[in-house]
Amino acid sequence: MNEVIPNHVAIIMDGNGRWAQNKGLKRTKGHQKGAEVLKKISEYVYDKKIKVLSVFAFSTENWKRDKEEVDYLMDLFIKAFKENFKTIKKKGVKVVFSGVKDRLSKKVIDTMDKMQYETKDNKNGIFNICLNYGGQDEIVEATKKISTLVKDDKLNINDIDKELFSKNMFNDLPPIDLLIRTSGEYRISNFMLWQMAYAELYFTDTLWPDFNEEEFDKALDSFNKRDRRFGGVKK
Numbered sequence: 108m109n110e111v112i113p114n115h116v117a118i119i120m121d122g123n124g125r126w127a128q129n130k131g132l133k134r135t136k137g138h139q140k141g142a143e144v145l146k147k148i149s150e151y152v153y154d155k156k157i158k159v160l161s162v163f164a165f166s167t168e169n170w171k172r173d174k175e176e177v178d179y180l181m182d183l184f185i186k187a188f189k190e191n192f193k194t195i196k197k198k199g200v201k202v203v204f205s206g207v208k209d210r211l212s213k214k215v216i217d218t219m220d221k222m223q224y225e226t227k228d229n230k231n232g233i234f235n236i237c238l239n240y241g242g243q244d245e246i247v248e249a250t251k252k253i254s255t256l257v258k259d260d261k262l263n264i265n266d267i268d269k270e271l272f273s274k275n276m277f278n279d280l281p282p283i284d285l286l287i288r289t290s291g292e293y294r295i296s297n298f299m300l301w302q303m304a305y306a307e308l309y310f311t312d313t314l315w316p317d318f319n320e321e322e323f324d325k326a327l328d329s330f331n332k333r334d335r336r337f338g339g340v341k342k
């Protein structure tokens with residue numbers, strides 16, 4: 108049987124803290140290992156000719172964590188965006204960010220802007236990093252943009268459809284085909300709610316720092332066994 112390659116894969120990289128705690132290490136060590144795993148997996152994804160990869164790096168709720176952990180994560184993002192993702196750039200992948208900029212430091216924003224600018228014309232794939240992101244917020248923000256267009260007589264209310272909504276999201280991305288969540292949690296945690304409407308969900312007990320190419324292939328195998336009907340009936 109020919110392998111079906113999903114167009115858009117999204118990952119909730121969960122379990123960094125537990126991985127570190129299980130080893131008697133500080134939670135931040137788990138994030139450090141998590142960043143290394145993301146580098147490897149992202150390269151593997153584009154080698155597999157998957158076009159779009161979305162990852163949940165930091166949610167709007169993650170600010171509730173200890174300042175030390177939040178500061179560590181922010182520094183890690185800067186370091187990873189500058190160093191780790193050079194290979195992604197070389198592969199001709201466009202990097203985009205989804206989320207809001209408030210509360211992010213100028214240093215983080217500048218690094219994000221630089222990455223987006225330097226890769227804006229790349230055509231081989233899209234790497235969507237959800238940072239300071241919430242799925243419900245994304246839908247609310249799109250609604251505000253669309254309502255403003257209607258209010259300013261730039262849009263007829265009857266022209267509001269799913270395509271228009273997609274265009275007004277943080278980024279206009281194709282639907283998610285496969286969602287992977289690590290660490291044995293069976294939740295979607297406010298992640299890409301709009302784009303996930305018909306996604307196949309894959310959950311694994313493996314903690315994100317232990318995730319690897321073989322684990323990714325297991326998710327792809329599982330995806331290949333699914334019968335995707337999109338609400339229809341199989342002929």
Ligand code: FPP
Binds near residue numbers: 123138164
């Ligand atoms: C969830 O694990 C993970 C995060 C909140 C951070 C994800 C960040 C990375 C994988 C680092 C690299 C990312 C980029 C974009 C460079 P958790 O801390 O909630 O784990 P726990 O549930 O075991 O506590």
